Amino acid sequence: MEQLLDGFATALTPTHLLLAAVGVLLGTAIGVLPGIGPAMAVALLLPVTYGMEPTGAFIMFAGIYYGGMFGGSTTSILLNTPGESAAVVAAFEGNPMARKGRGAQALAAAAIGHFTGGIIGTVLIVLLAPFVAKHAVDIGAPDLFAVMVLAFIAVTSVLGASRIRGFASLLIGLTLGLVGLDEMTGQQRLTFGSLHLADGIDIVVVAVALFAVGEALWVAAHLRRKPFEPIPVGRPWLSKADLKRTWKPWLRGPVIGFPFGAIPAGGAEIPTFLSYVAEKRLSKHKDEFGKGAIEGVAGPESTASASAAGTLVTMLTLGLPTTAVAAVMLAAFQQYGIQPGPLLFQRESGLVWALIASLFIGLTLLLVLNLPLAPLWAKLLRIPRPYLYAGILFFASVGAYAVNADIFDLLLMFVIGLLGFGMRRYGLPVLPAIIGVILGPAAEQQMRRSLQLSDGSLTGLVNSPMAIVVYVVIVVILFFPLIRKFLPKTPAAAAAPEREKMDA
């Protein structure tokens, strides 16, 4: 508690407050832009913080993160074309509401939902993270390795339509992660004698290349010549009747969102959908669902925000990113030579608590700034597409160049960007590749460390109860399609086709 107050003291200095506000505004602005989700927003804004000290940089990131998420749902509601998976559900009810002239209420329900979900989620971080971190210190190399393998398997198996394509993406990421000097022996791997490659491929370059360059090229190949018209919107507000319908969904959201965010199951996609189904079932206005029921915006948005908080627990205490945004944030930590993980709360206690305090501040600023600014954000949706995608390439180049002031990184980004284009063309999900690049080297180290302890015997990987449990979970996930054949049809399976229809 005292540490949290210290964190507030750090985060409430004028400079840091300004950075948080700038972060929220930048994050929302970039997140609102069509085609840019939170992950790309954070990746594109990374270079802004290169010159800052870590605390200020992460306070700004906290703002960018939540701002980007809120911006994404604005796009969903007003354009009906979600930029990223977490905002898909927001379009189900939000867009019909906007079309019926209730866009202002939909945005308000989303904004307050984000605020409520985020605040509850952040309170849970305060309560849980130190506890998890304390116990995670005792986690050994075999356990960490098992958890990382779980992250690899979960991210390829739970998300996406095709497992084999997920694995292909993961392996591409692992390959990119191999490039450079082996950390334990200093041997060169996949460097082909190039000095540029000996330091490894910078994660920022990979992230910006896959998210921004790949996306810009992919969109360019199939650019919609007549973009969707956004629905104009006034200042968000809620009537008493709306409030009565939304407060319960706001509070229910975190219950679903937070735990799902914390486990490696792909972030907000599954929990927001579950929240939508739950709200539909619990609502007194079932007939309105599909035509603009405000509960269907309030619940999932609160869920999305809380799941973002859950993601942070896993990222900060275990160093394990479960979503694309968390992966990019982890890359940002590594830029500063800070390794998130069990020891982070001991070693960088001041930084972590300032970051957590700034989550509260960022959320409050988000609510205060974004409600009045919503009509302005809506105008951003009309940006001419050539400028939008030219701008993405422009800032991607700035970011990649600024990492090392090296033209080689620009060329590397181009090649990986082309790879990202190909992956989008053939349905290879991008997230497993990013997770592979970031976690691959860490997983290898943990594995080698475990085997060192056991003198090379493979039993060294499974010598703790936790590792065994994790491997059992992995096996269940891997063989789930087989297991499902023997199970009776569940409601979730019956609901799946309905969801696909809505996606289309």
Next chain:
Amino acid sequence: MTTVTKPERGSWLREHSELGICVLLVVLGVLVLTDALRIPTDFAQRGPVGPKAVPILVGSLLLVVAALLARDVLRGGKGEAEAGEDVDLSAPADWRTVLLLCGAFLANAALIGVVGFPISGAILFWGSAYALGSRNLVRDPLIAAGLSIFTFVMFNNLLGVPLPGGPLMEVF
């Protein structure tokens, strides 16, 4: 593609162009494996597992996944192209735009060291906007130059992230 009775060779390849991904995976796998086998083992290793083990595992898995993916594609499986806000999948791919964009991107990489970021960045932005169909000969270059100079000053002078100024900025 609809009612072709005798599929030509070209159209078969087009239908199964996803095999290109398999080829890519095989190439990557072979690359990783040959590179791993090249690593000498006669130095002092810390621990029983050297720097070779993981590359050999990843390389082999790349080959396995390539084979599995090829089987999936030949059986009629298809990767779903990614949809998006500004993506119109019903239209065929517009390669001219993509190539022009690549050109603008590489022009920036080639020029940034010579003429500095303010100029090369403007070329990148204008070139990309032009490639994407913007043809306003007054507004486009103005926005490009403004954005580029603004970004340069922001990063180089305010945020402490150095970018090359080039001859243009030496005048000041």
